[in-house]
Amino acid sequence: MTIGITGYGVYIPHLRLSRKAVVDANAWFAPNLKGKGRGHRSMANWDEDAITMAVAAARDALPESVDRQAFAKVMLASENLPFAERLNAGILAGALGLADDVVANDLGGAQSIALSSLAQAVSAAKADAEASLLVAASHRRTRAASAQELDYADGAAAITVGTENVLAEVLASASHTVDFVDHFRLQGEEIDYHWEERWVRDEGIAKLGPKSVNAALEKAGINAADVNYFIFPSVFKKADAQLAKRCGINEAAVVDNFSAELGDCGTAQGLIMLAGVLESAQPGQIIVLSQFGSGCNTVVLRVTDAISGFKPVRGLAAQLASGKEETSYTRFLAYKGQLKLERGMRGEQDKKTALSTSYRHHKSLLGFIAGRCKESGDVHFPPSRISYTPGNHVQDTQEPYSLADKRGKVLSWSAEYLSSYMAPPHQYGQVDFIGGGRVLMEFTDVAPGDIDSGFEVEMVFRVKDIDELRGYKRYFWKAKPVSYNNADSSAAAE
Amino acid sequence: MPQGIKDKVAILGMGCSRFGERWDASPEDLMVEAYNEAMSDAGITPEQLDAAWFSTHMEDVGTGRGGIPMGIALRLPNIGVTRVENFCAGGSEAVRAAVYAVASGACDIAIALGVEKLKDTGYGGLPVATVGTYIPQWYPAAVAPANFAQLAAAYRAKHGVDAATLKRAISHVSVKSHANGAKNPKAHLRKEITIEQCLNAPTIAQPLGLFDCCGVSDGAAAVIVTRPEIAREMGKKDLVTFKALQLAVSNGWEMSGSQWDGSYVHTARIASRKAYAEAGIKNPREEISMSEVHDCFSITELVTMEDLGLSDEGGAVRDVLDGKFDADGAIPCQIDGGLKCFGHPVGASGIRMLYEMYLQLLGRAGERQLANPRTGLIHNLGGQPNQNVCSISIVGREGE
Known part of the structure; x- marks a missing residue:
């Protein structure tokens, strides 16, 4: 052997x-x-x-x-x-x-x-x-x-x-x-x-x-x-x-x-x-x-x-x-946590995580599992008991469907300077997954100008929020431009 | 088909506080301002009120929960006070409840009051909100400007509008609202601005700059409603009546399928179509004299013109730049300054919009009075483009 x-x-x-x-x-x-x-x-x-x-x-x-x-x-x-x-x-x-x-x-x-x-x-x-x-x-x-x-x-x-x-x-x-x-x-x-x-x-x-x-x-x-x-x-x-x-x-x-x-x-x-x-x-x-x-x-x-x-x-x-x-x-x-930045009052928002909720939805939150309706093929995130396609309500028809390895296209986006965020501007938008599903999600590793409607993105698992008061981290998936995979002008150069 | 609300309920009186950064006023003070004006306009005593509906959105930073804050602030005579909360459309929801109560005959006279005290947070913009325990674990900690700014990205992609043209059009929206707000003594922001100021303002959420965002304000507004025959018995003439009250709420379709293209508000199209039918309006571009729409952001107002059928699909940019919705245009919009300049105390905004339509229809709008308006449309939107509640109300002169 x-x-x-x-x-x-x-x-x-x-x-x-x-x-x-x-x-x-x-x-x-x-x-x-x-x-x-x-x-x-x-x-x-x-x-x-x-x-x-x-x-x-x-x-x-x-x-x-x-x-x-x-x-x-x-x-x-x-x-x-x-x-x-x-x-x-x-x-x-x-x-x-x-x-x-x-x-x-x-x-x-x-x-x-x-x-x-x-x-x-x-x-x-x-x-x-x-x-x-x-x-x-x-x-x-x-x-x-x-x-x-x-x-x-x-x-x-x-x-x-x-x-x-x-x-x-x-x-x-x-x-x-x-x-x-x-x-x-x-x-x-x-x-x-x-x-x-x-x-x-x-x-x-x-x-x-x-x-x-x-x-x-x-x-x-x-x-x-x-x-x-x-x-x-x-x-x-x-x-x-x-x-x-x-x-x-x-x-x-x-x-x-x-x-x-x-x-x-x-x-x-x-x-x-x-x-x-x-x-x-x-x-x-x-x-x-x-x-x-x-x-x-x-x-x-x-x-x-x-x-x-x-x-x-x-x-x-x-x-x-x-x-x-x-x-x-x-x-x-x-x-690296060695420089305490003034994050403003918006940064004071409590990020307490309800652990019972986390566990109830752990497949969706950790595995990015959506629900795919057996009848219509529509993909819902988060999964829900009732699936709705105009004119047709069906119940308990969704099967687990992972979005983690699916690519998506940006439908709409913005980059804002208002919220307390460690990498401003905070960029997020709606992502339409190839094969179905739509999620409003954060873009990560992005600089201004890196996102536009129609751009292709892939999913990465990241820290969603840090609860500094209680010392807890929660994780979720974010979108990152596929174009970063090309070794092009963005490559580190000296 | 339901019978609808047309001409079944009239406005007996209305009041509205001055909006703005009311460092001087508590929620109770704001409520009293609006209430006093409405009661005096209606010419009634508190004992004549049968029931009250109370709209406030952010109880944590403002006014408190339930019906008690209104009951105590106004020392109401132990009548029913029901709190209504439906995001930024809560004000219109309080009105709908009061109107339905009166129309059913269960009440003769009812009051709807909305109030929001937003300026006790210590920072600009809307208070940071936490929604439930599950959503924050996956949904971005999104702020309103970035939620609505996405309309711009999707609108540009759909209609092939270049960024500069769209920015110019939404700047025109704000310049118009500032010009209108400057003439309104109760408005929060009373300064005219130029296109250049808009174009060069600091970015809040691409492509929205500072002047693309409405004011965050303290304020209250109230309306007292009754049936037309009671109003006439009380000696009222020239009644303003409700022609339509419609509400459409998202069911997740926008967020789960890929059919919605992100460039418009789905519920606004549904609610306005139903409202036109309820009011018996065949051609809104001819029959609507004026509108107050939910211009939380300039881009929202622009796409709303299409959602309401006041512009062709893809045609709002041209219509806005042509001045169709300016004070001297074909269908003036935000003649009181709108959310943009009158201000946006969330729970009160829907009633504030009604207040302006009421004043205009009665010829009481002072310096900003339009010539002979007959029908006013109120579009009050809560939530964000991909999940929202949209209220459409139409009011006009009785019998028309």
Whole structure:
């Protein structure tokens, strides 16, 4: 039985923060960071977090051909999941429309967690031929004028693991677990505390890394010299190449970590880099994926003949090539919750969520499930007991019908400056779904001029509102222009 | 076919407070202003009132719930007071209830009063509203200007009107209303404006600028109704009677199918067609002398001219620019300044519109009096283009 990766996808947020904008703004205080003012880092919009990015990455990894009901297990790994209590992976499962009997886990604690989870998914496949969905998402907070602010990035990656149509067989994995504290963050705290880079590199990566990599290669029966791709995310320059050398892996095999135009997406970075490799890998090639964190985890993979049979919905290359440059540092700070903006009295509106209502409608709210009338074919959102087509009332004829993966066209829209909104102007309008259904919905990731009647949009799962009084978030679907998918003039450029 | 309301009920008296940012007045004060004028116009005492209907929309920031605020403010003689709420059309709904009560014979004299105290929120525009517990979890936290601005986007797409031409036409709507409002001593905004001011005003919700949006005002208005024979017994002559009262309410069709193109208000077309039939009007362009329509935003007024059949479909831009609805045009619209300038105290607006029609029909409109109007149409819209309540009332001289 071949066990391994059966699909992959990533999500890179639309906004790419100019590092020059950051160092220029902080030059008065941190002139030492001036040299890091090159390129971009990805930046989550105000309505994105680890959950929404995880949903987006998973959707990238799940083309229409994949049966979502087939997954027995879903795992969500992140260093910054929004909820400490309320299963984050449960929201993910709901948004993706996974089966109700799926086992869902939240995972965290170290950046290597995604790889140890992969090993668990492999065990599950081995034991019961179970298919798993593993998603890693990173949405870290950093201190203003810190190196991490420039190095880190927001993003997510997803892989599916199973026994059918395996694209990359997992040959072996190895863990090395030790309480090596290069950084830490107590529960309830928001920002990591870091120890000196030189110590982490020389005493940590250089010594602990080879233990894990060598053990995995040995288990897999692969010679280090035969490794085609070596993935080791690190914000430290050359740490990947030095580790490769120590393990006997060719320097040419070291995979670019996208530090220039993406940055480091923490827990998700290893899988993001893996997705990048899989987009162009050839059958037979060997991939070593290793990630550091309270020790080190490594997985060895061999690309199969099936590799050309899978394409993510958009993939990494396309997402890296699109996106929009953000030059406002204060917008970044505000979206990361580090700059309290005056939102006016309209911003004082209570956003309390009736949890009983949320649950009653959870399929519609999380899964964007509408009701399709069996008789007329009309699509109603929200679903209703009575369907009405002029002259014909029928009752209890609606069947669940998902709008999440349908595209729509803008019927009418406006962009207003009145309401309290984190990305003014607030743009919303009526969307007519191809295949039926009409919803008045918000447009996200849009700038003035990005929306007009007739424009085609696709659906994205986002934060709808934040209840700051009680510390709650609610999620819903928003529309985003399809044109953003083209790598054109809107691409981040420098 | 129902018999309809035509000529069954007459107006005995009306009153309207000054509208505006009434920092000086509580809801009770506003109610008393409108009530005193209406009672004195009717020439009756409180004991002659059989029942009352009370319209107020935003109870949380204004007046309070139920019939009690009106009962207490006016010290009514323990008659029934029923609160009516139907978005911005609540005022017309209170009138409809009072008129039906009188027409049925259950009451001889009834009063409808609307009031709204909006300027105690601390910010401009309508108060932020929360609707139920489910809708906010999926529906955008939309504001009124952006809801109505979408009419413009859809209208342009449907009729191939370029943005500049449409903006010029809706600016003309506002310039006209300001010119009218300047002549109305009770109006909130009494300053004339120019097309250039409109075109260059700050954007509120594309393509609507500041001058495309109506005033948010405090105010109250009241009407006392009875049957024509009672009015005559009381010595009233030249009666203004109701010719039609129609209400159409959305059923979700606009929001769920794809048949509605977003460029007009579906219920307005239904309610106006029924109202014309009830009033026996065959050709509204000839038979309607004037109108007060729900110009919450300039674009609303423009598309409403088509919804009411006063302009051809796609023809309102031309008609507006030609001055058809100006004070000296064929069918003057918002002769009192409209929501735009008289102001929009939500629960009172429908009754304020009736007040102007009443004054005009009796020749009491002072500086803004039109020459010999016979029939007035009131269009009072609540909600937003994709889900709304639309009230159409027609009033005129008795027997005509």
